[in-house]
Amino acid sequence: MKPPWLAPPPGPFRPGFWRSPVRGPWLTGVLSLVLLVGFPVVAITGFVSYAAYNPGLSGGWTDLTPGKGFLGFYLFRWPTRPPWLYWLNQGVHVTGGLVLIPVLLTKLWSVLPRLFAWPPTGGSVAKAAERASLLLLVAATMFETVTGVTNIQYWYAWPGSFYQLHLYGGWVFLAALAVHVGVKTPGMVRGMRRRSLRRELRTGPDGTSAEPREASDLAPPNPAPATISRRGVLGLTAASGVTMLVVTAGQSLGGWTRHLAVLAPRGRPRGDGPNAFQINKTAEYAGVTPKMVGPDWELELDRLGEGVARRLSYSDLLALPQHTAELPIACVEGWSTGVQRWSGVRLADLARLAGAADAYSVLVESLQQGGAFGSAALARNQIRDPLALLALRVNGAELSPDHGYPARVIVPAAPGVHNTKWVSRMTFRMQELDEP
């Protein structure tokens, strides 16, 4: 006899409360397998995105992440080829994360009774540790999903930078996932072996009965008659995932699929004409006025520590050799402008003009008045790539004010945030400096 204080309180804490006959080790196992394949893809592309965002420049020019030295152990110099590299990475990261949301929710539903398991500590130290790691995993997964979704939907209102919180959350997630996979994989395999997928996909609610309680505490001790089959649950989940795919993927795929991307704020086509592609921040938002980019606008080229090397007017820039690059802008938020035809001056030519042909890095600053992303640092390989331009024109026309008139950076394979608009100054740094 258990002492009375160990008896669960009424309601969801009593196993008999949970009666769905489809809940059980098989359904949980199938959903787990989908997440086991999907989550690592989303996590890896997320960590890779961080490497792209931070090109490993020391000195903290753009990256202010505290503790970067420790968590940044895997960072590598982000390449400039293939030009669609970041487009693909971020499309997979964001779209993959969104598509997995319905699978995650169904999986959480399938294990919901365990949230109410009694006693909450599990009754032993080992159980308590397992439950704590589970709580951490669920919390980290929710945190990554909520911060990610609010960020791409422009509702982001969390204290602290998205970039840091989502990265740290990612590490917590990865650690908790590793423990979970280690502990649960045998159970997942056993659960899936209990039933044949093919047979389940042919079984409707009439033929659906619960798995035996002895098999797992996920199965209900006192099952109700089935109102949905396992096939129905998996079908609804799959249909939700596919719907999510259809209403978001167009924001990165582009073309006609863009019309379907109703859940993507930067997904839809906008107007027509050479500049009619997605805009992130407008000139108005950045506080860039027509006066600031009028005839007096100049580009300043500096060498760090040595001051101004050159000043170039708009017509000076147009008089330099003009080059063309067909490149997309691919935002960290997962959307892309698709390939546009940019033309302007090579960053390598500007570096040479500044006497900085083999610069280690360059800090590109804009006319933006405050706010984030008004400047960005680029690494040597990005300066030197022949497709890396200070663009003056796009698709045969002058840049529009919102796309960065008079001049903006465009670098192959770089995350959108490095393609600084309304450029006013470029400071070349000749050597790698020590951390400040």
Ligand SMILES: Nc1nc2c(c(=O)[nH]1)N[C@H]1C(S)=C(S)[C@@H](COP(=O)(O)O)O[C@H]1N2
């Ligand atoms: N000065 C400045 N440049 C900027 C930004 C910004 O906010 N300010 N946003 C960046 C981001 S995050 C992206 S995705 C691209 C978007 O370029 P677009 O608005 O021309 O599509 O511009 C980049 N350049």
Ligand SMILES: [Mo]
């Ligand atoms: Mo972006």
